Amino acid sequence: MYTMRNNFLYKKSFLGPLFRCVGLQEDEMVIREVNEEACGMHSGFRTIVEKIVCLGYYWPSMYRDTSNVNKSFISCQRHAPQIHVPSHKLIPISSAWPFHKWAIDLVGPLSEEKHLVVAVDFFTKWVEAKPLKSITGKKIVNFV
Known part of the structure; x- marks a missing residue:
């Protein structure tokens, strides 16, 4: 499941390449690089995790860490999808006396x-x- 090469820890994937395991200090740097710099498009955290995996990086708490870091980016929050559905069902108000006013x-x-x-x-x-x-x-x- 895991292997060491050139003093780096790698995780074996099922049909793909080896994923380089990233430590606690490097994970935020990888997230920022994928989200803002070269690949950046300020997308959701699941999309960012998929990009990180495609780039060949891995750590066990990828989804949680990416979600937490993504919430701190103001531009990602600004471009997030907006919910336009009311929080409760709409109740039609009919007039008790039509032609009253x-x-x-x-x-x-x-x-x-x-x-x-x-x-x-x-x-x-x-x-x-x-x-x-x-x-x-x-x-x-x-x-x-």
Whole structure:
């Protein structure tokens, strides 16, 4: 499973090359080199571990160490995928009384002493408008 060559410890892989075992001081340097320098693209820790393995390095706590170091990189956190799903289910809020809220507004005077009375229902967004030559209470009551 392990072998020594040229004063370095190597781990035998199943169909691939020998992996050079890295100590505690070198593991962070390897992670930083793969993540930031020559191969850097600020990806997730699993991708970084796969790149490290492809480069021929190994240590037993690769996933945990890479995850911890990756969390300290601000640029990796900035480029991390964002979760856009709400934390709880959305509950539709229906109005207890449809057509309960209305708005009535007078617009004008427009050209030649014309006015416009506009009514809007907030529930259905239905709009009704009527032009008036003069504004009187009786005409507004008839409009409503």
